[in-house]
Amino acid sequence: MKYLKSDSEKCIGCGTCMNVCSRLYFKEENPERSAIRVFTQEGSRKIVVCNQKCRLCVQECPVQALTVAKTGVVVLNKNLCVGCLACVAVCPIGAMQYFPGEKSPFKCVACGACAKECPADALEIVAQEE
Amino acid sequence: MIERKNLEDMKAKHRTLKEYSFAKKPLHRGYNNRTLYVNVGTLEIKEKPVSEEMKEKFIGGKGFGLRLLWDGVTERTRWNDPENEINIAVGPVGGNTNYPGSGKSLVVSLSPLTDIPIDSNVGGHFGPYLKFSGFDALELQGKADRDVIVYIDGNAGNVKVFEAPDEETNSHLLAHQLHEMFAENDNERQHISVVSAGKGAENTLLGCLNFSLWDKRRNGPRLKQAGRGGIGTVFRDKRIKAVVVKFSGLNSLLNDPADLKVIQERGLKLHKEIVSLDSQQCRMRTCGTAHLVEIMNDYDLLPVMNFQYGQHPEAEKLNSHVWEKFFSQxxxxxxxxGCTMACAHAVDGFLLKTGPYKGKRVVVDGPEYETVGGCGSNPAIFNPEAVLEINFYCDTYGIDTISFGTLTAFVMECFERGILNKERTGGLEMTWGNWEATLEMMHQMARGEGFGKIAGLGIKKMEEYFTRHFGADEGFLKDIGVQGKGLEQSEYMSKESLAQQGGYYLTNKGPQHDEAWLIFMDMVNNMIPTFEKKAEALHYFPMFRTWFGLQGLCKLPWNDIEPADNAKHPEPNKVPEHVQNYLDIYEAVTGKKLDKEGMILQSERVYNFQRIFNLRMGHGKRNDDYPPYRAMGPVTKEEYESRQERYDGQLKEKLGVDPTGKSVEEKIKILREYRLKQYDGLIDAVYLRRGWSPEGVPTVEHLRKLGMDLPELVETVKKHLK
Structure with a gap:
């Protein structure tokens, strides 16, 4: 299984990852369209991104638009998705995202684009035995 | 699995009788502004425009269904006349994929049990797929001379009526065949929905309709029931084997909502409430409405032995933890x-022990609370596997589990009291708890044979039959036959709750809990002690609940989940935050503002229309609004004695009568007179609050106030107001 491993201790809060992610998938730099979210909470840095492990969203999806790919990454098939956002509700860490007014939610697919550009080496793609 | 070849053979026998093409048009703010009319007898198929007035006064869902039905029938039309219709509609808010409980279809028809309009709501995918195919309602009229299937292809813009001689009739098989037959690939099976009935619907008056959905994980169809009032019987009387819709391309924008963001935000908020609070509240996600069984038993409200008692020591065999283990989690x-409440549970791989499918493993949809009460505790069948078997066969045969359960309890009491015996039942030993005899009675219903055929007429007609043929005491049968207007009562004990008696019997269609469920408010929380308070509750809740049926919404996510801080708000029993959600999503779909008063006004319009429809059909007055005494108080000595303390106390405290030295019979008589008087007082208060005359007729002035002084309505009420 591969996933995006994050280290909030190293994170400097520059927001590069969010810009990279939203630019790659939505053609604009907009943290609200990013599958990774970085923010500061009570003085400490938080990184929210799918760890590909719990798969509650996969279990909840009524149309099986969310599945686990061979790589172990949870992926959304937008052609099947009916936009109910149940996956957003069940995600225990808030890593399933949606942009208000748009049909389908989105999530991290562990592509690694953000990790490549992170100036603080706070992100890396890790492969792990299931 | 279904063999491809078998499907091909069936298809080869299809003969197209009529085909019709329609132009595809996008929806506008929750409406298509047209309905589809199909006459399976004359084979006329056409589109009907929806006027602004129709939307304003009838809104959608059951409002549309009733309006179309009114125009399709006359005061002389009976359920089995070709003019009778089966109308299926969703409503403007329905079909959205964001707010839990947004996929209900409302079905109306003239009922074979009551001879007045019946409305029944049902899940499954049919209604929303019909809507997104291009129609706000489907109006089925006429009578075919052979078995036909109506097929609506929502993507191609095509309607077809064809002869279908070889497909199965029973729903679990038929739905599977049709999902497979019309899907061009595996994914498309989820884009199809089938409406069907079964052999039981053909041979009884208790027929329900099954609305299917394709369950991807189980790789098979699931069936949800439009149970009440015998609509499945009308369906088979029209020789309709199935109505099938196919629609691909569902998404959250198809309603053309004015503001999708609001719908998403409110939907997500409710999803999160459900996900985080359901396990501490109603446990709908694990056991559905069956969570109610032990609560009802604890509060002495679970129907036992034909509503004689409200509790039973063996009831724990039917409690929610038992069902939780049966249901796949x-x-x-x-x-x-988009319904995360997800209460439509199923039992997988259930092995059948009786009937034509004996030895087969099947999926059982449910049981829900009503089925457990009706087919379990009420006939004293404290055996969960038997309840599952009854549930399965009711569904596939197209028989309403509520009517079946309540009438089985009635039959058993008649048997136990000697009104029936083995000679009269053709050998069926209908003693309390005899599930094998119960199932045999149901198989007879499906075959149209033996005692099952008599029982399949429903309680009201059985009362007449037993009196005429077996010399039974008519008055006693009327006391213990728990039906109103011809419809069997659903499964709550109303005996000690005056408000719930009104909730059941001051209804339009007959005693069904969907209008007002006031037991807790009345009995447990004592929130509505006076006639006026009860009358207010019997105005507000039926109207509020009617609204769901105008929109295509399910009531359960309204109050089977509550916000964590609900109790802090004024009138927590109305769940104010959720009411606000409904107002918000209505506006977000339709673009029209709505407030709480406007919501009740929408309902009142349709509610009064339905009441006047009853009048038009020769019913719906004060006389029709009384419960059988079993639903109001103790009929027999045993019942009195089972709650002697309560009843003696009432005689003393409320009537000032000293029970000492009086026989049970005397005490029953005194209590009965008192309770009937109380009920009469309730009727007066409720009618007044609803704007009706003392005879239960909506006044012209009230119709004017509601903006419902349509000429045909004024003319009808005037006949009865004289």
Whole structure:
């Protein structure tokens, strides 16, 4: 299984990852369209991104638009998705995202684009035995 | 699995009788502004425009269904006349994929049990797929001379009526065949929905309709029931084997909502409430409405032995933890997309022990609370596997589990009291708890044979039959036959709750809990002690609940989940935050503002229309609004004695009568007179609050106030107001 491993201790809060992610998938730099979210909470840095492990969203999806790919990454098939956002509700860490007014939610697919550009080496793609 | 070849053979026998093409048009703010009319007798198929007035006064869902039905029939039309219709509609808010409980279809028809309009709501995918195919309602009229299937292809813009001689009639098989037959690939099976009935619907007056949805994980169809009032019987009387719709391309924008963001935000908020609070509240996600069984038993409200008692020591065999183990867990069991309440549970791989499918393993949809009460505790069948078997056969045969359960309890009491015996039942030993005899009676219903054929007429007609043929005491049968207007009562004990008696019997269609469920408010929380308070509750809740049926919404996510801080708000029993959600999503779909008063006004319009429809059909006055005494108080000595302390106390405290030295019979008589008087007082208060005359007729002035002084309505009420 591969996933995006994050280290909030190293994170400097520059927001590069969010810009990279939203630019790659939505053609604009907009943290609200990013599958990774970085923010500061009570003085400490938080990184929210799918760890590909719990798969509650996969279990909840009524149309099986969310599945686990061979790589172990949870992926959304937008052609099947009916936009109910149940996956957003069940995600225990808030890593399933949606942009208000748009049909389908989105999530991290562990592509690694953000990790490549992170100036603080706070992100890396890790492969792990299931 | 279904053999491809078998499907091909069936298809080869299809003969197209009529085909019709329609132009595809996008929806506008929740409406298509047209309905589809199909006459299976004359084979006329046409589109009907929806006027602004129709939307304003009838809104959608059951409002549309009733309006179309009114125009399709006359005061002389009976359920089995070709003019009778089966109308299926969703409503403007329905079909959205974001707010839990947004996929209900409302079905109306003239009922074979009551001879007045019946409305029944049902999940499954049919209604929303019909809507997104291009129609706000489907109006089925006429009578075919052979078995036909109506097929609506929502993507191609095509309607077809064809002869279908070889497909199965019973729903679990038929639905599977048709999902497979019309899907061009595996994914498309989820884009199809089938409406069907079964052999039981053909041979009884208790027929229900099954609305299917394709369950991807189980790789088979699931069936949800439009149970009440015998609509499945009308369906088979029209020789309709199935109505099938196919629609691909569902998404959250199809309603053309004015503001999708609001719908998403409110939907997500409710999803999160459900996900985080359901396990501490109603446990709908694990055991559905069956969570109610032990609560009802604890509060002495679970129907036992034909509503004689409200509790039983063996009831724990039917409690929710038993069902939780039977139901497959962690499956998204919503009956429409986006319902995280997901109460539509199923038992997988259930091995049948009786009937034509004996030895087969099947999926059983349910049981819900009503089925457990009706087919379990009420006939004293404290055997969960038997309840599952009855549930399965009711569904596939197209028989309403509520009517079946209540009438089985009635039959058993008649048997136990000697009104029936083995000679009269053709050998069926209908003693309390005899599930094998119960199932045999149901198989007879499906075959149209023996005592099952008599029982399949429903309680009201059985009362007449037993009196005429077996010399039974008519008055006693009327006391213990728990039906109103011809419809069997659903499964709550109303005996000690005056408000719930009104909730059941001051209804339009007959005693069904969907209008007002006031037992807790009345009995447990004592929130409505006076006639006026009860009358207010019997105005507000039926109207509020009617609104769901105008929109295509399910009531359960309204109050089977509550916000964590609900109790802090004024009138927590109305769940104010959720009411606000409904107002918000209505506006977000339709673009029209609505407030709480406007919501009740929408309902009142349709509610009064339905009441006047009853009048038009020769019913619906004060005389029709009384419960059988079993639903109001103790009929027999045993019942009195089972609650002697309560009843003696009432005689003393409320009537000032000293029970000492009086026989039970005397005490029953005194209590009965008192309770009937109380009920009369309730009727007066409720009618007044609803704007009706003392005879239960909506006044012209009230219709004017509601903006419902349509000429045909004024003319009808005037006949009865004289």
């Amino acid at each position: 962690n499956v998204p069991d919503g009956c429409w997309y």
